[in-house]
Amino acid sequence: MNVFFNIAFLVFKKDFTIELKSREIVYTTLLFALSCILIFSLTFVVEGQPLAEAAAGIVWIAIAFSGTLALGRTFERERYSETLRALLIAPAPRAAIYVGKLLGMVALLAAAEVLLVPLVAVLFQANLLGQLPLLAPLLLLGTIGFAGVGTLFAAMLVRARTRDVLLPILLYPITVPVMIAGVRGTSALLQDPAEPALAIMWIGILASFDVVFVTLALWTFEPLMTE
């Protein structure tokens, strides 16, 4: 078991080091998230006033969109010099490679959220930061669920010809429960007064989704990545 987590950590460290040197994915993802916010401000702000509950949706759609972009880029990098094949040939459990990639993805999206959430809170006058004790687990579990499915699909799609357009087509229908739970949970927190009990219920649903789908991904990563 120790070897498993060691390998997962090594894969994570490798991705992290590469990213630290180029910062390509962090910067492009953040810029893309900012562009998303700009587009939303054009539609969800009427006469200078943001629509009620819009902030919850904006946070989650920005995460889903920029997450898709980041997933595509992360695996594009592995494709350049066939390094994904090298990873898969390595005498390591395939599931550990998946976990390493997943950790990298969650870390990247968490970094994006740290910037995104205060920005949405300020720009759309939403009390997101005051609800941080419940918002943080909601975001973390939602990110794990989204990235859990996304990492598996992006890895599978590395070999597919039309991967850029296929990734969102596959990913969005499957992550519908994550988006519903995330948006509903967040908007429960934004109510006046906030409804923490409702948010906690959505956190529970997100947690069970994460357990089922990460287990399923760990279980299918091996057969799916075998040529």
Place this chain on the structure above:
Amino acid sequence: MRKAFIPLLVVATAMFAYAPIFIANAPYESTMLLIQKVMYFHAPSGMVMLISGVISGVASALFLFRKSRAADHVALAAAELTAVYGVIVLLSGPLWARKAWGVWWVWDARLTMAFVGWLIALAYLVVRKYGGPGSEKLAAGLALFGAANVPFIYLSVNIWRTIHPQTTVAPTLPAGMREPFWFCVAAFFLLYSLLMTTRVRLERQRATLDDLYLAAED
């Protein structure tokens, strides 16, 4: 099945020819009148769609873990039929909804679930068609995740909001409506099994042909 295929096809044709008469003779529902009769085609198609999706998911799992090509043929056929029955469900539903709810569509649990299930079936077909070599596995992964996803979608939207008639409606239908309803359910399932058989056989023959081509080239 091959011997029984033609007789069963005749039975299915006769059932579908008789279904409109049977449905027309059923009593009118007190508030919805004529439009309620959409249910006789809508609900059975929905049942078939759900079961077809589950079949596709299970067959995909068998294909992934047992490497069974036969299971892959079943998964593909079931996914195609999920998409076809999905069209029937998604077109007949709004006809009823317009009269019952005043709108063509609402984002209720069952509608969202049907829509997402249909979307996943279409994504499965798109992956197989445009994914390039090795896309069967990719598609199988999608079908597996899609099948696991359905309960979550249902649960999450159900908590959020639901106005679709409950599943308890079908077993408690009054006499007069019950007989044509279950007749239609039987007709749709018979049609489904016939289409499945034909589609799986076609896919098997296509695979055999591919193998023969490869063997001839070697």
